[in-house]
Amino acid sequence: MSQVVEPPLDSVVIGAGQAGLSSSFHLRRLGVEHVVLDADAAPGGAWRHRWDALTMADVHGVADLPDAPRPPAQGPERANEFVPAYFAAYEREHALPVVRPAVVEHVRQDTADPALLLVEVRLGDEPRSWRARTLVNASGTWRRPFVPRYPGQETFAGEQLHTVAYPGPEHFRSKRVLVVGGGASAVQFLGAxxxxxxxxxxxxxxxxxxxxxxDPEAGREAVAMVAERVRQGLPPRSVVSVTGLMLRPQEAEAQRLGAYRRLPMFERVEPGGVRWADGTFEAVDVILWATGFRPDVEHLAPLHLRSPRGGIQLGSTAATATESVVDPRVQLVGYGPSASTIGANRAGRTAAVAVRRHLRA
Structure with a gap:
């Protein structure tokens, strides 16, 4: 099958989650001709894949998209329906140029024109490419769940799953569950x-x-600490890694039942459970890996953006906070300090302004 190559655009946005939609809104507002390539079959980003039992009363928060306040939620609405419906309405009302399902496989230098980037895509079964003068990467982390390796892991006779495949609390009733991970998601899953x-x-x-x-000042300090890592070219860490953990009211019952009495990491996995270095053994039916995600940026590998320190180094000023130091044509939103719904909105505007600045230059 021959590959379709589209005429050059000013910009391509990868991903139509919060960060991608915000970026597209601001690009359109600034008159930048672009397309948004989204791997999913329908609007909603990662929210489409959340478990059915997650309600709007349970989510940590969803920031309003630019120029479109989120409809009020009563609480019992399923998050994997409510938020995608909000995103879908936003795409329609703002006529955002979203193409789906478009899985971006590689982004590389266009050999025919060094001023352009070549975005190679699988659009359904059809290979297709877009050429662009700039790129806004908003691919998030959902497709890159991280599970560490421990001796004996493959011998476990029970169920192992990452939180990306979490089916809801009823699935685990009457099973002894080992939750692995020290972040906010582990606290939330233990609470449920x-x-x-x-x-x-x-x-x-x-x-x-x-x-x-x-408070807001503490939030700004935390974001600044995460931002400093990406300015140094280090792999990003979550904002929670520097803010510390907090319990919400809905986790009070789990706390009363002793859910947050933490054990140190085990040494190995055995068929019936896990064992520590001192010989202690705990039998478990399920291991739930609440071990987070990694940035979904492997499609950018041909551009060689990673620093020797393992991360993609971004600019050191407010105006260049989303800009790759190695290749200023590339903006990253939802990466590092902007990996939150509020941060993604701000980063979308910053990226759009940087794209326009680059095009003018």
């Missing part, structure tokens, strides 16, 4: 599971609990 079944919690490090109020 402990009231319905027996749980254990293990982390590599002692959890750091935040007791003081998390």
């Amino acid at each position: 599971l402990r009231p319905v079944t027996d749980t254990l919690w293990v982390t590599r490090r002692e959890p750091v609990w935040r007791t003081e109020k998390f």
Whole structure:
């Protein structure tokens, strides 16, 4: 099958989640001709894949998209329906140029024209390419769940799954569940599971609990610490890694039941459970890996954007905060400090302004 190559555009946006939609809105507002390539079959980004039991009362928060306040939620609405419906309406009302399902396989230098980037895509079964003067990468992390390796892991006779495939708490009723991970998601899953079944919690490090109020100033400080990592070319860490953990009211019952008594990391996995270095053994039916995600940026590998320190180094000023130092044609939103719904909105505007600046230059 011959490959369709589209005429050059000013920009291509990869991903139609919060960051991608925000970027597209601001690009359109600035008159930048672009297309948004989204791997999913329908609007909603990662929200489409959340478990059915997750309601709008449980989510940490969804920021308003630019120029479109989120409809009020009563609480019991399924998040994997409510948020995608909001995103779909936003795409329609703002006539955003989204193409789907478009899986971006590689982004590379266009050999025919060094000023252009070549975005190679699988559009259904059809190979297709877009050429662009700039790129906004908003592919998020959902497609890159991370599961660490431990000796004996392949011998476990029970069920192992990453939170990306979490089916809801009822699936685990009457099963002893080992939750692995020290982040906010582990706390949230323990909060949902402990009231319905027996749980254990293990982390590599002692959890750091935040007791003081998390005000806007604390939020800015936390984002600044994460941003400093990407300015240095280090792999990004989550904002929670520097803010500490907090319990929400809906996790109070799990706390009362002892869900947050943490154990150190085990040494190996055995068919019936896990064993520590001192010989202690705990039998479990399920291992739930709440071990986070990695940035979905492998399609950018041909551009060689990674620094020797393992991350993609971004600019050091507010105007260049989303811009790749190695290739200023490339903007990354939803990466590092902008990996939140609020941060993604701000990054979308920053990226769009940087794209226009680059095109003018």
